[in-house]
Amino acid sequence: MADLSKYLEQREKLKSYMENEANRDVLCWYEENAQLYEQSFHSFGFEYHKTVMSAVLKHVKDKNSRILDCGAGSGVIGEMLVENGYHNMDALDGSKSMLDIAKGKNIYDKLVCATIGTKPIEAIETNAYDLIVSAGLFAHGAVYFESIPVLMEHLKQGGYFIFDIADYPGEKINRLLSIQRFKGLAVEWEKKGFCRLISEERGFHSHQAHPNSIMTLHKM
Ligand SMILES: C[S@@+](CC[C@H](N)C(=O)[O-])C[C@H]1O[C@@H](n2cnc3c(N)ncnc32)[C@H](O)[C@@H]1O
Structure with missing residues (x-):
């Protein structure tokens, strides 16, 4: 049973670490x-995972696609992928206890515990996945856009990376992770022939309040 008040109290700590x-x-x-996290997730009113899932359904029609769920956490997106017919999935996250919960759901083939930064992740194959999906991963104190080129090494040519960016205009927490900054980087990546931003869908991060954008990058 979700203890939402305890979660909200703990979330304040998380927010300060992120700031x-x-x-x-x-x-x-x-x-x-x-x-x-696992017990409270659905009571909190998050929306971002639903918006990421809609983008996956729109852009990746092949249900046999090989998928890497980056920042898989307790497997929230993995469960939704399975409900929608996808089945060929691995999970990557920096927290072992989050992955232990995901493991108990029996939805991922391989679960890798590693920190996502700007160094290659050796435990994950390169040029191997048709889709990398991440939901709620890009956040201050967590993962920054500088990790995108590293993560995309694991995609096959022609593969997709679909992820959300929460939009907190004007807030302190938006410094390095603004949508505007991401789009500037995406232009540079395209000029280098690396990947192309093919779509941006607007949705909500939580409570139908903070907006977000779901980005789809196509590896060239
Ligand atoms: C907001 S949760 C999202 C989890 C899951 N995708 C979901 O939608 O419920 C963020 C996840 O990112 C992981 N994470 C944060 N920073 C990370 C990093 N630098 N490397 C690897 N995982 C990280 C956390 O352990 C956590 O499981």
Whole structure:
């Protein structure tokens, strides 16, 4: 049974770690609060996972696609992928206790615990996936856009990377992760012949309040 008040209290701590861009503290938070996250997720009113799932259904029609769920956490997106007929999935996350919950759901083939940064992730094959999906991964103190080229190494040519960016215009927490900054980087990546932004869908991060954008990058 979800203890939403406890989750909200813990979330304030997470928010302060994020504002301080304290990656170790953010990952420790997930490590310590994995069960609470899992129990409270659906009561909190998040919407971002639904918007990411809609973009996957729109852009990736082949249900046999090989998928890497980056920042898979407790497997929220993985469960939705399975409900929608996808089945060939691996999970990557920096928190072992989040992955332990995901493992119990029996939806992923391989689960890899590794921190996503700007160094190659050796435990994951390169040029192997048709789709990389991430939901709720790009956040201060968590993962920044600079990790996108590293993650895309794991995609096959012609593969897609679909992910959300929460839009908090004017807020302190939006410094490095603004949609405007992402689009500037995407123009540079396209000029280098690396990948192309093929779609942006607008949705909501949570509670039908904070908007978000779901980006689809196509590896060239
Ligand atoms: C908001 S949760 C999203 C989980 C899941 N995708 C969902 O929609 O419920 C963010 C996840 O990213 C993971 N994470 C944060 N920073 C990370 C990093 N630098 N490397 C790997 N995983 C990270 C956390 O452990 C957590 O499971």
